[in-house]
Amino acid sequence: RKEVEQDPGPFNVPEGATVAFNCTYSNSASQSFFWYRQDCRKEPKLLMSVYSSGNEDGRFTAQLNRASQYISLLIRDSKLSDSATYLCARDRGSTLGRLYFGRGTQLTVWP
Amino acid sequence: EAQVTQNPRYLITVTGKKLTVTCSQNMNHEYMSWYRQDPGLGLRQIYYSMNVEVTDKGDVPEGYKVSRKEKRNFPLILESPSPNQTSLYFCASSLSPSGADTQYFGPGTRLTVL
Numbered sequence: 001r002k003e004v005e006q007d008p009g010p011f012n013v014p015e016g017a018t019v020a021f022n023c024t025y026s027n028s029a030s031q032s033f034f035w036y037r038q039d040c041r042k043e044p045k046l047l048m049s050v051y052s053s054g055n056e057d058g059r060f061t062a063q064l065n066r067a068s069q070y071i072s073l074l075i076r077d078s079k080l081s082d083s084a085t086y087l088c089a090r091d092r093g094s095t096l097g098r099l100y101f102g103r104g105t106q107l108t109v110w111p
Numbered sequence: 112e113a114q115v116t117q118n119p120r121y122l123i124t125v126t127g128k129k130l131t132v133t134c135s136q137n138m139n140h141e142y143m144s145w146y147r148q149d150p151g152l153g154l155r156q157i158y159y160s161m162n163v164e165v166t167d168k169g170d171v172p173e174g175y176k177v178s179r180k181e182k183r184n185f186p187l188i189l190e191s192p193s194p195n196q197t198s199l200y201f202c203a204s205s206l207s208p209s210g211a212d213t214q215y216f217g218p219g220t221r222l223t224v225l
Binding site: 031032034036041042043044045046049087091096097098099101102103104 | 142144146151152153154155156159160161167169170199201208209210211212213214215216217218219
């Protein structure tokens with residue numbers, strides 16, 4: 001059983017579209033969840049942290065559903081510059097220091 | 112500039128030749144970690160450290176060693192590299208000792224073991 005599961009995509013959407021990614025997890029004790037963005041061959045960079053039910057930052061909205069054990073990322077009004085791989089991550093609950101990352105979802109926004 | 116640096120960025124070596132990949136952060140972070148990233152497998156944690164002289168295994172520690180003698184440095188040592196250690200390696204640091212905080216990643220080290 002994978003600890004964090006993501007649909008690898010690829011998602012190909014036109015500029016201006018709204019796109020959503022889901023990430024399911026298996027440990028209900030996890031407290032901290034994250035979305036990272038990774039450009040090709042570059043390091044991951046934090047996009048959003050999700051500590052409670054969710055949060056919003058401009059065109060990006062992250063939500064946490066503890067009952068169904070998933071987090072989601074919604075991107076509105078997609079830009080060409082949003083093309084990247086999006087990684088979700090979670091802590092390991094009671095085991096401090098260890099993080100699980102999903103395999104990433106690839107997004108391509110076309111003009 | 113706040114950053115995590117790794118060296119070397121690219122390395123091609125041969126089986127069995129010991130190597131060290133350095134990692135340094137200038138943010139006074141407590142937590143540091145090493146990951147490897149392989150196609151189809153995503154980021155997997157190798158080792159992590161929540162404080163000086165405190166290190167622990169991640170998911171894939173076999174074939175690797177680490178040390179944390181100073182807060183800013185967390186080198187990754189491959190005593191006898193093998194071809195299955197060919198990968199893209201990332202070092203990361205985080206302010207919180209638990210690591211459950213924003214992780215700042217280094218630029219990555221692309222290692223090829225022949």
